[in-house]
Amino acid sequence: MSAMASTMNNDAILKVEHLSMRFGGLMAINDLSFEVRRGEITALIGPNGAGKTTVFNCITGFYKPTMGMISMQQKDGKSFFLERMADFEVTRDAKVARTFQNIRLFSGLTLLENLLVAQHNALMKASGYTVLGLLGFKSYKDASKEATEKARYWLEKASLIDRADDPAGDLPYGAQRRLEIARAMCTGPELLCLDEPAAGLNPRESQELNKLLRSIRADNGTSLLLIEHDMSVVMEISDHVVVLEYGQKISDGDPAHVKNDPRVIAAYLGVDDDEVETVRHEVEEGAN
Amino acid sequence: MATVTNPSTASTGSLTAKALREATFTAVMTFLMFVLFVGLKTDQNMRNELILVPRWGLLAIFVIIAFVGRFAMVAWLQPWRTARKAAKDAAPAQTTDAGFVKRNFSKLAILALVLYPPIILSLFGAQGSLKYIDNFGIQILIYVMLAWGLNIVVGLAGLLDLGYVAFYAVGAYSYALLSINFGFSFWILLPLAGILSAFWGIILGFPVLRLKGDYLAIVTLAFGEIIRLVLINWQDVTQGTFGISGIPKITLFGIPFDASPHGFAKIFNLPMSSAYYKVFLFYLILLLCLLTAFVTIRLRRLPIGRAWEALREDEIACRSLGINTVTTKLTAFAIGAMFGGFAGSFFAARQGFVSPESFVFLESAVILSIVVLGGMGSLTGIAIAAIAMVGGTELLREMDFLKHIFGPDFTPELYRMLIFGLAMITMMLVRPRGFVGSREPTAFLFERKNVSGSFTKEGHG
Incomplete structure (x- = not known):
């Protein structure tokens, strides 16, 4: 544990840089960059259709991204460019495993x-x-x-x-x-990607899941990246949250930071017509 | 509810009335349906005029059959079925302790097959046994082997292959051509034919890797036809539709089965008979079958076999677990084709003659139906299905007594396809998952429990 704690927060296990994915005329992901740090639980959240599963499919080799770079850094120093690998090689060689939204x-x-x-x-x-x-x-x-x-x-x-x-x-x-x-x-993955692991679970099962995910990180030293809609799971177990909307990152930080981000609130809850100007203003300020 | 649980008392009268009502309705419907088809026949008279020939008697028979059938169905069969079902549900779930026969089924079956030739020989003598050993024994075992080979592709990996007979043809022609032109012996050519077939399996595998379901089936069908058409048209090599005859027989490690001084009969001081060769062939194909079964059982417990079954269940999940589905599919095609090639070279050696006519699509269909009828993936079920299908059609040839009933023109083997189809439909209704619908797990932690057919998938590629 102590060895792990020392590596924690130091290095990124997965770096997504300027990732774009286009399906015909639809830009599903637009210039997305984020990091998953070793030994952390990172959550990828966003409203429906934000492109979360597309990001997952790009990371695990099921889609070939239109642009961008996804690099995986293993414990022993080997690194892989996932966007260049076939789906099965991502699991076999780069040690990135995944689960599916609809259980397979x-x-x-x-x-x-x-x-x-x-x-x-x-x-x-x-x-x-x-x-x-x-x-x-x-x-x-x-x-x-x-x-x-x-x-x-x-x-x-x-x-x-x-x-x-x-x-x-x-x-x-x-x-x-x-x-x-x-x-x-x-x-035997170093990074485990979970696509909505808590979907359809009752509160008790949800708790069991949290326990399992925590123990995977603690006992096996596996880093986790998860897509989740269930905010109780996200806020409880994740160390780091990345928020997507319309294929773009709108917020990135620890759960407390993300929870209070006005852009996140606007993306999830929407805003009244008279507030649009204020929010837009805030967003522009944030962007600068 | 009372009618269901207690049909014998109050409801008997109403049941008969209901049966009569439904039977009458069915009879009327039958009359309306068949009155123009059966009741009236168009014919020509002496002056070449079109006349109507009424066949009221035949129509009456149709109507009566429908009436009686429906009545029996409603009045007797349905109550009996509900009663049986109720009795079955009411009975406590009994712990079925599998009997001795059930537990040692495969061992007993192998023993029976090993003892089959001597028993037949002692019963029918050398000459009389030929029919039973050759037509029944060897013929069925060839199909068992082919079906077990196809089972790897269809039953385990879930790839629908309608052109399996192509590999059988490759094996047969490999043996025929190489033994005639180069004089190689069967024992060298058997593995070589397997390898060549496996090679063609891979050739077929590559282009169809991206296809699934219906598309895959169509392309494999086309492949089977291509091979057959090449055999017909490449006359310099294959002699086209004339076929290749005079294919050398198999020798028992150099001892030929003929009348020569070095022949089997002379060496062992036995009277000359063709039965020895047939018995030898029987044991040879039995051995090849057992090899196929052994390899299949072993492969299922190896990672490659598990990957095949996983591929049948869910290909995307397989890829997410780091399994290279391309090589996994290719090995399934190659190994399945290899057994087809073995069977093919045996077939060529046994017949002494091969022609493209032996490798028509119908053969693929028969082999595939044996696999489906047996229960995909189950070796025992497939063997039973092969006996039923191939043995059944052979049996039809024997039914000479039917000629006394239907007249001397009646040839029972012509009804083979009709019975074939009927058997398939009945099977689909009664046991949609084949004779053996459950799947035996390849590993267990505490206890080996068979997986019900309702959970396994048929594959989609």
């Missing part, structure tokens, strides 16, 4: 299998790219056992261990969310 589990596989699929690349290497594993070499059996233990660890952590052998599609909604996070963690 392998519903016909059991919980354990879901977590084993997530360890595909490590197991693939251990099985000698299938050849040694097919011949029944011991190295694969050991690696397989190890992978099962890792899966057990994450099942326990997500309090899903008693349903380990059930199909993932059979789980209730909240448990599916936790399983998706556990699955993403099984890829």
